[in-house]
Amino acid sequence: MSKLGQAKRIIFLKTADGQLFEVDEPVAMEFEIVKSFFDENEDAADDTVVPLPNVSAEPLAGIIEFCKAHVEFRANGAAGKDEVKKFNAEYIKEKSNEQLKELILAANYLNIKEMLDFLTETIANRLKNKSVEYVRAFFGIENDFTPQEEEAVRKEYEWAFEGVDED
Amino acid sequence: MSRFPLDVLIDTFYLLPVKTLLRFRALSKSFCSLIDGPDFIKHHLEHSLSTKSRLILILKGLHLYTVDLDSLDKAIPFSEYPESIWGGTEVFGSCNGLLALSNSDQDFLLFNPSTRKLFKLPVEIIELPNDSCIRGFVFSGFGYDHVNDDYKVVRMVRFKQDEDDNIGWFSEYEVKVFSLKTNSWSRIKKLPNYLRFMFQFYFHLMHRRGYGVYACGVLHWVLPRRPELGVGNLIVAFDLVDEEFRVLPQPDYVKVDVWVMKEYGVKESWSKLFSIERSRSISSFRFLKPLAYSKGCGDGDGRDKILLDVNGEKLVWYDWKRKRLKTVRIKGAPDSFGTFLCVESLIPLIDEKKQQRQEKKRNHNRKKRDDFLSKGFKLVL
Numbered sequence: 092m093s094k095l096g097q098a099k100r101i102i103f104l105k106t107a108d109g110q111l112f113e114v115d116e117p118v119a120m121e122f123e124i125v126k127s128f129f130d131e132n133e134d135a136a137d138d139t140v141v142p143l144p145n146v147s148a149e150p151l152a153g154i155i156e157f158c159k160a161h162v163e164f165r166a167n168g169a170a171g172k173d174e175v176k177k178f179n180a181e182y183i184k185e186k187s188n189e190q191l192k193e194l195i196l197a198a199n200y201l202n203i204k205e206m207l208d209f210l211t212e213t214i215a216n217r218l219k220n221k222s223v224e225y226v227r228a229f230f231g232i233e234n235d236f237t238p239q240e241e242e243a244v245r246k247e248y249e250w251a252f253e254g255v256d257e258d
Numbered sequence: 259m260s261r262f263p264l265d266v267l268i269d270t271f272y273l274l275p276v277k278t279l280l281r282f283r284a285l286s287k288s289f290c291s292l293i294d295g296p297d298f299i300k301h302h303l304e305h306s307l308s309t310k311s312r313l314i315l316i317l318k319g320l321h322l323y324t325v326d327l328d329s330l331d332k333a334i335p336f337s338e339y340p341e342s343i344w345g346g347t348e349v350f351g352s353c354n355g356l357l358a359l360s361n362s363d364q365d366f367l368l369f370n371p372s373t374r375k376l377f378k379l380p381v382e383i384i385e386l387p388n389d390s391c392i393r394g395f396v397f398s399g400f401g402y403d404h405v406n407d408d409y410k411v412v413r414m415v416r417f418k419q420d421e422d423d424n425i426g427w428f429s430e431y432e433v434k435v436f437s438l439k440t441n442s443w444s445r446i447k448k449l450p451n452y453l454r455f456m457f458q459f460y461f462h463l464m465h466r467r468g469y470g471v472y473a474c475g476v477l478h479w480v481l482p483r484r485p486e487l488g489v490g491n492l493i494v495a496f497d498l499v500d501e502e503f504r505v506l507p508q509p510d511y512v513k514v515d516v517w518v519m520k521e522y523g524v525k526e527s528w529s530k531l532f533s534i535e536r537s538r539s540i541s542s543f544r545f546l547k548p549l550a551y552s553k554g555c556g557d558g559d560g561r562d563k564i565l566l567d568v569n570g571e572k573l574v575w576y577d578w579k580r581k582r583l584k585t586v587r588i589k590g591a592p593d594s595f596g597t598f599l600c601v602e603s604l605i606p607l608i609d610e611k612k613q614q615r616q617e618k619k620r621n622h623n624r625k626k627r628d629d630f631l632s633k634g635f636k637l638v639l
Contacts, residue, residue: 192262199263211266215273223284230262235287244284250374251280 103140110148111140114155121158123202143201150197153190157182157206183213188229191217220256268292272305275312276355276372276602299604303354310553312602314371316357318349319592324371327550327565327599330573332589340376342367349596350469351400351411355603358400358411366398366411368438368607371600377607379436382443384415387430394418397456399470399477403437403498410498411436412470412477416456430454435501438607450503455489456481466570466596467545474522475499478506516548516564516578531564532578543568549599567597 102119104112119125128141143151160182164175186194191213198206218226227234236244245252271279271293279302283290292298306312313327322343323333336343343359347367351358359367366379384393394416403410415432431453433446456479470477481492493506509517509528516534521527534546545568552563552575563575565586571594573586 195266196263199266207266207269211270212273214270218270219274219278223281226282227285230267232285232289234285236284240287241284244290248280248283248373251277255281 100137103138104151105140105142106146106148106151107144108147110151112148112151112155115159117162118155118159121162121203121205122154123204124200145200146197147193150190150193153186153194154197154201154203154206157209158203161205179209183209188217220254222255222258223252225258268298271298272302276604279604280373293604299606303601303603303605306601306603310551313550314600314602315549316349316352316371316598316600317588317591318596318598319594320345321592322347322349323591323595324600325588325591328553330586330588333591335590336371340369340374342376342378343369348466349598350398350466351472352598352600353401353409353472355601355605356400356409356607357598357600358398360398363393363396363413363415366413366436368400368409368411370603370605370607372602373604373606375607377438379411380441380443382413382434382436385432387417387432391417391419391430395468397468397470397479399472399479399496401470401472401477401498402475404475405499406439408440409438412496412498414453416454435498446501448502452481452489452492452494452505453503455484455487456494470496476506476522514546516546532576532581545569547597549573549597570594570596573597 100116102114102116102125104114104119104125106112124143125141129135132139160178161170161175164170164172164178169175183191191210195207195210195214198210218229221229226232234241271282274282279293283293311328315325315327315330317323317325317333322336324336325331325333342361342365344361346361348360349357350360355370355372357369357371359369361367363384364381368377368379369375386393396416397412397414399412401410402408413434413436417430417432431449433449433453434443435446436443467480470479472478475498477496477498479494481489481494483489483491491508493508495504495506496502497504506523507525507528509515509525509530511517511530514534516531517528518531519528534543547567549565549567552565562579563577566574566576568574573588575584575586576582577584
């Protein structure tokens with residue numbers, strides 16, 4: 092796609108909080124929304140700034156880090172290998188639940204399938220042994236059961252409430 | 259629900275174990291109906307099957323045990339035995355997370371070990387064709403009819419003239435099919451001739467070979483060679499959709515090979531996976547049952563392994579490219595066992611919505627009657 096042959100093309104992205112990011116083209120093209128922006132505006136100038144009104148700087152920086160590493164893995168033929176698993180585990184280890192949710196919202200808006208798959212898997216692993224109360228707080232779910240109704244639903248599979256992690 | 263995108267949330271829920279989902283029914287009313295919904299149940303199952311996740315191995319020894327297929331570390335006895343499952347209960351099939359169990363030839367059960375729901379099939383008697391004959395070997399099988407979205411149990415009873423009648427010249431067969439959807443049995447009238455040769459005493463009794471092998475909406479049994487009757491090896495197939503028998507084409511094998519049929523029913527699509535080489539671990543096998551491929555099998559990293567049940571006595575991982583065998587040791591496993599692969603699923607055994615509607619209708623009628631009675635009372639007063 093680069094008009095200058097060998098030269099690396101840089102894509103400019105602007106976040107909701109006004110920060111400008113300079114991203115290598117192959118990494119930016121991982122974002123389906125950026126890719127379709129350029130597909131629809133074929134004659135867009137090289138220095139066009141793509142506005143991302145639903146993403147702020149912090150999650151975008153995290154997403155760029157992830158996609159950059161994965162573009163390199165694919166280029167090196169390392170996709171699916173232990174190296175990738177190790178990177179993913181390191182990447183997510185220090186992220187709080189709040190950060191994780193921000194990443195999901197951003198990755199969903201930017202439409203990055205590979206990263207979304209990884210993030211949903213991470214959430215599923217974090218939540219699978221958690222209590223109902225914990226998960227309600229996590230997703231902001233309002234409990235619309237009456238106490239009697241909730242009691243009845245819990246009673247149907249009482250054993251599924253055993254062995255749950257501390258919140 | 260929340261500002262969390264709903265489609266991402268549902269995608270996340272497809273990844274959760276059944277026990278977690280049963281707990282998350284208590285999140286809210288809409289989550290409860292989401293998890294109970296047939297679409298969710300179907301996609302959750304499809305996800306588990308396509309990613310080979312949440313698979314369990316069922317071992318049938320003196321008791322029933324579950325083993326996590328990913329770790330294959332320890333055998334855990336079924337924790338909450340429903341009353342009708344005990345040491346004598348046999349497993350004769352596994353499909354979409356449901357196990358088919360039998361306590362006798364007329365006492366069949368379906369059990370979902372992940373939801374611990376049990377369904378007892380109505381008793382269907384075995385009708386003797388005449389007073390002089392006796393009941394012979396009983397074949398059974400269980401599977402899914404994908405066209406009618408129905409689960410079916412098949413029971414085939416062979417009748418004998420007397421105890422010594424093992425040839426089967428004159429034997430008759432009774433084949434009956436149970437449909438979970440209609441909760442009823444029906445008799446299959448059109449039976450092929452070869453069915454009467456479908457029994458060789460030790461062959462079917464040993465290693466549970468009398469239980470149908472389910473694949474692609476069809477149950478299969480092996481009809482062993484009967485040279486004295488001029489019958490060769492046959493794979494007898496019973497299609498659960500149109501409820502008819504047919505013979506499945508076989509590859510042209512010469513020795514003991516493991517073949518895979520890539521396209522169902524197409525003879526040319528059989529391809530040889532490997533031949534069994536003589537080796538210390540499976541040098542004297544009488545029975546070999548392939549159970550599962552290793553995860554990531556076929557993605558080119560050269561670790562293509564298959565889990566084999568050898569003689570119902572041990573499990574081995576066989577790497578057919580490097581021709582290496584590794585015996586799997588499972589803590590707490592019985593010495594001899596039958597093996598069944600089962601996926602975790604939410605598949606219900608009764609239509610709870612239908613039951614609720616019936617319950618509602620009954621309550622409604624009762625209310626009408628009560629209203630009527632109270633009106634009557636008022637009149638008297």
